[in-house]
Amino acid sequence: MLKIALITPAGRGSRAGNRATATRWAGLLRELGCRVQLAGPGDDLHQLRLSTSPPDLVIALHAWRSHAAIRACRQSFPECPLIVVLAGTDVYRFQHSHPEVVHDSLEHATALIGLHACVADDIPARFRSRLHTVLQSAPTLPPGAPEPGRRHFHILVAGHLREEKDSLRTALAVRDLPSTSRLRVVQLGRAYSDEWADAARKEMASNPRYQWYGDVPHWRVRQWMARARLMVISSRMEGGANVVSEACVAGLPVIASDIPGNRGLLGSDYPGYFPVADTGALRECLLRAERDPAFVATLRERVVAQAPRFRPEAEREALARVIAACGLTPCEPACREPAVRESLP
Missing domain, CATH: 3.40.50.2000 (Glycogen Phosphorylase B;)
Structure with a gap:
């Protein structure tokens, strides 16, 4: 079973987008047969050893906000593939205000994930070969959802x-x-x-x-x-x-x-x-x-x-392709553990 450490700068209970993404991805990765451990701010990264062994893969959301965790993981698990997920503020703010931090995170990455199709246009050319696009998904509205009113x-x-x-x-x-x-x-x-x-x-x-x-x-x-x-x-x-x-x-x-x-x-x-x-x-x-x-x-x-393009199965398949690009293979569905899901914001 592939063991994945998923790092997010937003803590448990947060309604921030980074936490929602991490929680949803944890569920999708478990559907792929992976074992996933979430780590938020203040968590001891030395505790990311799953079943007394290092993780097989680390995924870190936000190149700037998770920079310290990215460096710590590289030091603790130097052979472990690392995926860094680029937030909008990484690409359009912090790589201009703090390029040494953002680009250091990208240098450490085995693969990069952008959450829309135009990210490659706005990052340095040397990183583009590592970039993969994963579009975030959403469930359909439930039956019986309210309808628009006529007054307003x-x-x-x-x-x-x-x-x-x-x-x-x-x-x-x-x-x-x-x-x-x-x-x-x-x-x-x-x-x-x-x-x-x-x-x-x-x-x-x-x-x-x-x-x-x-x-x-x-x-x-x-x-x-x-x-x-x-x-x-x-x-x-x-x-x-x-x-x-x-x-x-x-x-x-x-x-x-x-x-x-x-x-x-x-x-x-x-x-x-x-x-x-x-x-x-x-x-x-x-x-x-x-x-x-x-x-x-x-x-x-x-x-x-x-x-x-925004169905959960499409997002799950995109994550599987990025994992494969790192030279890893998720478990077969028969190996899946039950998904433990956090409430989405």
Whole structure:
């Protein structure tokens, strides 16, 4: 049985994307017949010896945040293959602000994983031969999920409030609309700072079209995916947002900022992009969606066409290919141990 140590910078109970990815991957790797141990911040990496022997493979999420753990694993298990997963902030922020840290993690890696198809364009050429793409998956909505109401045209924004997400852009876009507009913005996600929380509360107080519900369990997010008519991804940078995968599987049309992380999931010719941080352009997209059912239908057709790429079995097979590229083979299904799953955020 292949023994895998899976390192994430987000601790148990966190709703951060890194923890959700690690938890989901642990389940998928167990389905492949692997034995998986998760390690979070503060865990003793010397405890990663499974069954009194070193792991056969280490997977580390986030080149910058997991840098110390990556170096420690290389010292403790020098012969062990190491896969480093590139987050959006690795590629689009930290490799520019802290290149010595990010690139050191990449140098130690046997293989790299990018979470969207455009990552290769934004990393140094010397690392591209090690890069593999693994698209994050999402389950289908359960039977009996709620349907959109008629009174309001709900727009969903799902993601923690922080600078990288440009989190209040959609709220700004629905200010001062004609009184006849039915547009309403529902925002879900934890504020990463008191400043972001204060900004969201002030926006609610002055903008009757905007409602922030804060940190909510994942089932509530999925309920709103069923109730909303549109989702907005306004991020300034993304490594391959799982919420895009979820929207596609749910058949929820997406309006997205024109960045590599969104193009790498939705395609370069997707018709629902707007320029980053352009409030006016986003407002026009939203008003067009409200007034033009054919535009929304086109967006829905495009996300539905992408949905098979985001099925759990596709993600599992992609992980198996990366493991094989490291010269390893997961157990046959007959060797599988029962999956132990954490609750997803």
